[in-house]
Amino acid sequence: xxxxxxxxxxxxxxxxxxxxxxxxxxxxxxxxxxxxxxxxxxxxxxxxxxxxxxxxxxxxxxxxxxxxxxxxxxxxxxxxxxxxxxxxxxxxxxxxxxxxxxxxxxxxxxxxxxxxxxxxxxxxxxxxxxxxxxxxxxxxxxxxxxxxxxxxxxxxxxxxxxxxxxxxxxxxxxxxxxxxxxxxxxxxxxxxxxxxxxxxxxxxxxxxxxxxxxxxxxxxxxxxxxxxxxxxxxxxxxxxxxxxxxxxxxxxxxxxxxxxxxxxxxxxxxxx
Amino acid sequence: xxxxxxxxxxxxxxxxxxxxxxxxxxxxxxxxxxxxxxxxxxxxxxxxxxxxxxxxxxxxxxxxxxxxxxxxxxxxxxxxxxxxxxxxxxxxxxxxxxxxxxxxxxxxxxxxxxxxxxxxxxxxxxxxxxxxxxxxxxxxxxxxxxxxxxxxxxxxx
Numbered sequence: 503x504x505x506x507x508x509x510x511x512x513x514x515x516x517x518x519x520x521x522x523x524x525x526x527x528x529x530x531x532x533x534x535x536x537x538x539x540x541x542x543x544x545x546x547x548x549x550x551x552x553x554x555x556x557x558x559x560x561x562x563x564x565x566x567x568x569x570x571x572x573x574x575x576x577x578x579x580x581x582x583x584x585x586x587x588x589x590x591x592x593x594x595x596x597x598x599x600x601x602x603x604x605x606x607x608x609x610x611x612x613x614x615x616x617x618x619x620x621x622x623x624x625x626x627x628x629x630x631x632x633x634x635x636x637x638x639x640x641x642x643x644x645x646x647x648x649x650x651x652x653x654x655x656x657x658x659x660x661x662x663x664x665x666x667x668x669x670x671x672x673x674x675x676x677x678x679x680x681x682x683x684x685x686x687x688x689x690x691x692x693x694x695x696x697x698x699x700x701x702x703x704x705x706x707x708x709x710x711x712x713x714x715x716x717x718x719x720x721x722x723x724x725x726x727x728x729x730x731x732x733x734x735x736x737x738x739x740x741x742x743x744x745x746x747x748x749x750x751x752x753x754x755x756x757x758x759x760x761x762x763x764x765x766x767x768x769x770x771x772x773x774x
Numbered sequence: 775x776x777x778x779x780x781x782x783x784x785x786x787x788x789x790x791x792x793x794x795x796x797x798x799x800x801x802x803x804x805x806x807x808x809x810x811x812x813x814x815x816x817x818x819x820x821x822x823x824x825x826x827x828x829x830x831x832x833x834x835x836x837x838x839x840x841x842x843x844x845x846x847x848x849x850x851x852x853x854x855x856x857x858x859x860x861x862x863x864x865x866x867x868x869x870x871x872x873x874x875x876x877x878x879x880x881x882x883x884x885x886x887x888x889x890x891x892x893x894x895x896x897x898x899x900x901x902x903x904x905x906x907x908x909x910x911x912x913x914x915x916x917x918x919x920x921x922x923x924x925x926x927x928x929x930x931x
Contacts, residue, residue, distance in 0.1 A: 649907045
């Protein structure tokens, strides 16, 4: 997550502003329909940079890395870090330990010597996007999407009378979709192991989780959706049953043999 | 959707009591269970966190010597009610118990394959469609390249 690698692209039209930067080891794109102050977008990307400064497990100087080395206590940490750890604890309790902040259960983060063991990566991206969305709303921006490496927040509408259409990546066919969901205010998180072929480790057993190739969760907020998607992937097929019982979250999972598992209310969001 | 954040933060704050009280007895207060203490000022549009019908610390504290038991408010959330009990000796919190936790933790721990048929199954089909953005686990540098490309594509549309 080197900020030196940060790239920026801004395109502007009268009715649309799109900006993407490289942060958190991925691309973060903000797409605004209608007017937006340049300063509002600056504030959003400053926030993303701050999140990296606090939470990156790839840098030694972040609060999360210092917590992991015991150089910082939770009480000394910033309010943002404490909030995220609280949220992680919440998902850990709900999932019976399938989500575990003291374990690098997120396949996207390789355990680093001397960095860890605190790793909220399974949730922090979603949480940061929720906050970013709140920033934009407080700036009076009412129609936008934010996409950070596949975790998505939408707000308002792309155009009057239309809803945002979010494709869910097909796990084995890069240029295809597995489904399309639609809505106005959506939070969509996907956890999967198709891209690098990594195993995701079950913190309860220390062994690779099996069963599901990808899990997409649509929730009321992206922080929990992100955490739930990570936990469900760890839990495997039973994780989808677990998800089905949670309020405020619907899920779609794809198994290794190409079976799609859907929670009861998923069709509410589904377009195709 | 984002309006729900303070509720979650408050809920999680209550849970944090469970996790943290040993290490910081003086750093937590019962009010955290019902107060959006961790909500950032940027979310000014957010409503105040809901409060239950029982105000924090209401009712006569149970006194045993200097030991007091205080029940926090029942905080209704979309995820269920949350209520925390705090045991104090003098002004020190010596124990925190969850009286209510959302989503029936026992249930989430009991999950098993037996309930599998509850889920709807279908066969994966590849499809393409006019979309605004893609959700997927693209996170590596390869993913970055793809994602950036997607962003550029979107910008061009």
